[in-house]
Amino acid sequence: MTESPTTTLADGIADVLTDARGETVTVADVHRLTGGASRQVWSVEAHTSDGSPLPVVLRRDPPGHGDADRMRAETACLRAAAAAGVPVPQVLAAGDTAPGIDAPYLLMNRVDGESLPRKLQRDPELVAVRAELAEQMGYALGLIHRSDVAEVAMLDSGDPLDAIEAVYREFDEPRPAVEMGLRWLRDHRPPVRPKALVHGDFRMGNLLVDRTGIRGVLDWELAHLGDPIEDLGWLCVRAWRFGAELPVGGIGTREQLVDGYERATGIRPSDAELHWWEAYGTLRWLVLSRFQAQRHLSGEEFSLELASIGRRVCESEYDLLLVLGLLDDPGEAPERRSATATVHDRPTTNEIVDLVATTLTDEIAPALADDSDQQRYLLRICVNLLRIAGRELAAGDDAANALRARLGELGCATEADLATEIRSGALGYDDVAVRRAVSSAVLTRLRVANPRHLVP
Template identity: 65%
Template sequence: MSAETDGLAAGIGTVLTDVTGESVEVGDVRRLTGGASRETWSARTRSGTDERTVVLRRDPPGHGEPDRMRAEAACLRAAADAGVPVPRLIAAGDDAVGIGAPYLLTDLVPGEAIARKVQRDPEFADARLRLAREMGRVLGMIHHTETGSLAMLDRRDPLDLIESIYLGFDEPRPAVEAGLRWLRDHRPDRRPDALVHGDFRLGNILVDATGIRGVLDWELAHLGDPIEDLGWLCVRAWRFGRDAPVAGIGSREDLLDGYAEATGLRPTMDELHWWEVFGTLRWLVFSRLQAQRHLGGEEHSLELAAVGRRVCESEYDLLLVLGLLDDVAAAPTSSSPSALHDRPQVTEILGLVSETLAGDVLGALPPEKARERYLLRICLNLLGIVSREIDGGSGDEAVVQETLRAAGYSGEQDLAARLRDGSAEPEDTGVRHAMSAAVIARLRVANPRHLM
């Protein structure tokens, strides 16, 4: 093991020994994939003849938020008391020698969290038939959780909060302004506050052949309108390329049927749609916020930096869910090979490097190197972005500027400002076309597979 995993093993062992009163040996400490904001590790433990796997969640060392970790621990306890399937909390703390940050330690819950496997693998075929309905029932259980011990949770108005974060970037975006305006104009009556998970979706749910085994990652939990969780589950980003509107596996009707079974309440489709629009805008702003942690120097991270290029995915999804997306033709490729430099050209070099990394390097990594494989895939995605931007970025930029000028705007900032002050209408043909042209141009470079 490395110095880091040695330290974590010692820290986990000390925590477990303190909790159980028995000597605990710890080994096979591994970093798990995913989790851009927190680290997740697994470890094998032994106490006498008892062996088991535990899971450690911790803040990145040096960037701890103990209040939020304490709140997550409180949510796990309260949700467990309400019968929600959650990992058993073994210990939590602001710090421990060897762990070096606020942490949670839980039992391992068996199940699959990788969304694409749940959506596609044959072993989950039966579970998929009832999973949307089951997710509705589990959300109903979460929303019936007693909140008396959760007074520390945020209960600010979520739309005000998202708008304030967006304005703090000082990066006006026409799609965001159109979304904010629609949300203000169409907001449904607020339901009584409940415990809101805040990130309930495939990826944060453990599933086996029988259904949901555990609900993970409570760091965004707060008190608010419970329908927020249902709308978040319908956001296109969480379909992971599939067509079905609920997590890529089921219908909105099934989701609401399950929720009604658990709560006796059935939200309207209009209410669900409002929260789906909100969730799409929320993920857009959160993506930009995650990237800012790297760009602003708070935390050096390949994962966080890469999320910055995903903001345009949510811009596209926002225009789509609002019915404001226009089809825009691609600009012709404008790059030409340099007359100064020898071949291979820059794009050829990038292609060769990507091909080698994807084949010889990624293919040679053993399965236990899951973290390394995950990071390498991020690198490959970023290399693809660079290659596509070199190939066509300047041509698309010229088309976008011409589209904006034709609609009477000097640029995206001007259009965003006019949408904010009400002098431009999102439904206007020229505005729709200009917004769509800019978003689609960004998406063709960042992730063309996201285009419908």
């Protein structure tokens, strides 16, 4: 008995588009793109019946791991946002599954524009729009928040602080910086605004921009109903500045952002309100980073990239202490004492790590083919992890010993003990000794993981 041929992904997309448009659509090429926190993104080169090009993007869940409800919600968000005037891709077709696609999916027209943050921050061709981009982002957020919430009633609408705390508690990994953040956020919470459609991940990297401005707002998978100022605070989180100084995506000021928002909505959040949501966003990214790393650390998914994120959690701990004004730098860790005697010849372990990292960077990376973007990306992660290992070897035990002494002064043997004391209220998050101990721990990690992240 002859088996029936399997429908390919290209054939499945062509069939869906043909049904949706009422004309024959052919697909010439399908290739996967990078990006997307949990969904696959594919670029599709299609043509209509008269031969006209039809550039399409497919978003789908990984086959076998679909969430049809979330995909339907994302589709509803795009349609509601489009009706409110938000620049978004047009939904061409969507469904719970289809032959060849084999997972919940969403097909959209492909929008031209630049999304890479570093290019948006530096490209000379974008210099004019860059001066207006923070204001444009505020205006776009205002349009999103004016969307009809009746069209997206299926979205989650729970308390965001409760939700992120629940994710953190599931790790059973008490962190003093997180406990300080949770206490501060609950002590300073601003009045709650009426619920609106919240994008949930509006930032550099999820926007398409050209010389005319914002062309598309992408990646709606974290959308929910909530306080609209959450989106503004998230955009100001230091992680989304990608190394630049200006607080809004590294390209603009908070005042510009709020000016645009007020132009769209008539609402101007206070500095205190925006600061609270920026602090919340920083804590949220801290917990979500640890959540991503857990996918690898738990054995669920082998991933070099996810593993490396585990060493970046301290960046968000540092950012959280900064935004809350709770960083108390006790000074540089003491220099490592003279090396202990060793039976091994040189190069030392640290020298070996540095040698391998330098060789990978200077000799192997340039030899990769031009089409090896993914391999280059993984190579950069490998080099970064080697550098981290080298800095940890060079640091020795002095900083850890100093931290243990500071914890001991508070009657705590471990950071977990200190986190528990902060959570219970037995120790105040603004107590000088607490701030110094927590700052010492975070700085010790950060000076090894990514010393360039430290504020000069």
